[in-house]
Amino acid sequence: MKELAGKHIVLGLSGGVACYKSAELCRALIKEGATVQVVMTEAAAQFITPVTMQALSNRPVYGSQWDAREANNMPHINLSREADAILIAPCSADFVARLAQGRADELLSLLCLARPQERVPLLLAPAMNREMWAHPATQRNLAQVAQDGATVLAVGNGDQACGETGDGRMLEPAELLEEVIAFFTPKLLAGQKVLVTAGPTFESIDPVRGITNHSSGKMGFAIARAAREAGAEVTLVAGPVHLPTPRGVQRINVRSAQEMLAAAEPRAQQATVFIATAAVADWRPATQADQKIKKDGSGQTPVLGFVENPDILATVAQSPRARAGSLFCVGFAAESHDLLAHASAKRERKGVPLLVGNIGPATFGQDDNALLLVDATGHRELPRASKRTLARQLVAEIATRLPGRHA
């Protein structure tokens, strides 16, 4: 799935060492199906050559408002009218100041000023030294351009080319790509607060052993990402998995089912949607040894007793806010057979309006899956696709079911 298919992006480079990242960004945008027109300021061309950017974008680079290649000699009009978005990366402190003032004395700021504001969004990826970033003049200018309709992306924190450490680094190309994709995603969950549980839980037997399962967390992480892209404020309570946190998502790491409940229950009371994708261990060892259980040489195996774990989904679904309809709860069912029958029964048992069934062995650890959505009116299949695609479809399905929405 090419996520930016059909999108035309004007990628503007202003002067800064982060220009080296723009080459990678240009490739990443094109790989996702976008067409990219590069426009560079004179200062940007000190850091990376137009030849490189031309080769990567497969289009001549523009750098001057006097460029005679345009028949009408108006590159600022032609380039800005074609764009689905203008992304300035890197956006230097000087360039922010130019935008704040509405300057038009070189091509890049000129075309930003000349763009039809209502249909050509302007995204800025600031990049500068930490002192420049923190300076009141820069912050004032950023506030001004945001008020004028630009979307100011975050900056990274870390080592800077000047040898200092702090805020002001340009986001990495992969992060910027995620931001651009999120920007174009319809905001179906705007104003919603979504809580997601994901991954397995790990129930300790002793300090070095425990019981867990094959859940990879991929589906839950994909749902958290899709919900955030759809405009929700997202909290992700994650069992032990090694997956990167989706951009803009607040992640809370837990290990056991009890920890997951302790993290999820209070947060669910702030949420409007709860999506329980976690493969929570149904039982935990009745006792946890403080020290490693040793073989005693007799050949005798230890006998493990179990107690049942709390059911996080059922607990949240029975809370007054969920019962009053202010918190929409979605459960998952990992089954090995008879999916529809088990999923329907589980929906009733857990007391949730929507239950999503899947075949456990066919999904754990995989990048794709197939889902069966069961609600009070019947069931619907989401055929096999990547977890990313399914997550987006599920978010759209949830959005239509929220109070005040209609399918």
Ligand code: CTP
């Ligand atoms: N779940 C939960 N807490 C538990 C067990 C399950 O929150 N202790 C949630 C899961 O996140 C999922 C749903 O309940 O959304 C169903 O999980 P599943 O393991 O399929 O069902 P179980 O309730 O464990 O039922 P069974 O083992 O009988 O299939």
